[in-house]
Amino acid sequence: xxxxxxxxxxxxxxxxxxxxxxxxxxxxxxxxxxxxxxxxxxxxxxxxxxxxxxxxxxxxxxxxxxxxxxxxxxxxxxxxxxxxxxxxxxxxxxxxxxxxxxxxxxxxxxxxxxxxxxxxxxxxxxxxxxxxxxxxxxxxxxxxx
Amino acid sequence: xxxxxxxxxxxxxxxxxxxxxxxxxxxxxxxxxxxxxxxxxxxxxxxxxxxxxxxxxxxxxxxxxxxxxxxxxxxxxxxxxxxxxxxxxxxxxxxxxxxxxxxxxxxxxxxxxxxxxxxxxxxxxxxxxxxxxxxxxxxxxxxxx
Numbered sequence: 001x002x003x004x005x006x007x008x009x010x011x012x013x014x015x016x017x018x019x020x021x022x023x024x025x026x027x028x029x030x031x032x033x034x035x036x037x038x039x040x041x042x043x044x045x046x047x048x049x050x051x052x053x054x055x056x057x058x059x060x061x062x063x064x065x066x067x068x069x070x071x072x073x074x075x076x077x078x079x080x081x082x083x084x085x086x087x088x089x090x091x092x093x094x095x096x097x098x099x100x101x102x103x104x105x106x107x108x109x110x111x112x113x114x115x116x117x118x119x120x121x122x123x124x125x126x127x128x129x130x131x132x133x134x135x136x137x138x139x140x141x142x143x144x145x
Numbered sequence: 146x147x148x149x150x151x152x153x154x155x156x157x158x159x160x161x162x163x164x165x166x167x168x169x170x171x172x173x174x175x176x177x178x179x180x181x182x183x184x185x186x187x188x189x190x191x192x193x194x195x196x197x198x199x200x201x202x203x204x205x206x207x208x209x210x211x212x213x214x215x216x217x218x219x220x221x222x223x224x225x226x227x228x229x230x231x232x233x234x235x236x237x238x239x240x241x242x243x244x245x246x247x248x249x250x251x252x253x254x255x256x257x258x259x260x261x262x263x264x265x266x267x268x269x270x271x272x273x274x275x276x277x278x279x280x281x282x283x284x285x286x287x288x289x290x
Binding site: 039041042043044045046047048078080081082083084085086087089091107109111113115124125127129130131132133134137138139140141143144145 | 184186187188189190191192193223225226227228229230231232234236252254256258260269270272274275276277278279282283284285286288290
């Protein structure tokens with residue numbers, strides 16, 4: 001149980017660093033949290049991004065479009081950690097101002113899978129989404145926790 | 146490594162049973178795969194379903210609306226398993242015919258987090274989604290792997 005607590009604390013620290021990197025447009029910091037073979041299901045198409053290089057391009061584009069800092073918040077985080085494998089879910093607030101002046105304020109469902117690699121936790125899988133309205137075909141972008 | 150292989154095989158068996166239960170409208174079978182404290186981020190709103198009872202109502206409604214059997218397929222499944230905690234990601238094809246004659250054929254991004262409870266793997270978290278098109282506000286429902 002002590003081990004689990006330590007693992008959970010290490011993953012919380014990883015996510016703290018991840019959020020700091022996002023806020024500061026620090027692409028290297030964002031990528032440092034990922035396993036090289038990261039597989040991402042993102043809020044935007046395609047269905048999946050295979051590898052850290054592919055998903056890094058998404059974040060590069062985000063940093064080009066948004067003003068710095070990006071206010072990014074993780075809420076209702078729950079981490080379930082073993083010694084080598086873990087997962088977490090949370091509701092992440094992705095807000096900010098685009099360089100064209102448009103404001104964004106979006107709550108995302110955020111799930112991550114983690115592997116310990118050379119003694120350090122890394123995000124090996126991430127899944128980011130909003131729900132869909134199957135009758136209208138619209139993404140449901142205005143939900144709040 | 147042997148242990149991991151065993152854990153992975155056990156999770157594959159859990160998912161085989163889950164798919165069989167979905168195909169056969171077997172609500173008890175579907176719920177048997179879940180931890181009681183399952184937290185689900187589903188394709189439809191709200192943002193989250195807390196607890197197996199809440200998410201069971203979604204599946205009850207699906208079984209009321211769709212013809213039996215529901216053709217449900219898991220593709221590109223990758224399981225990362227420790228001894229007590231695991232996660233998986235896959236692309237799941239959710240197709241079928243509704244009782245009103247409407248046909249559905251949808252590829253979903255599917256992520257699950259697992260905990261071993263009393264020696265048996267259970268789905269403790271599931272995240273199901275399609276991407277969103279942020280320019281049009283539409284859910285992207287026609288992607289194929």
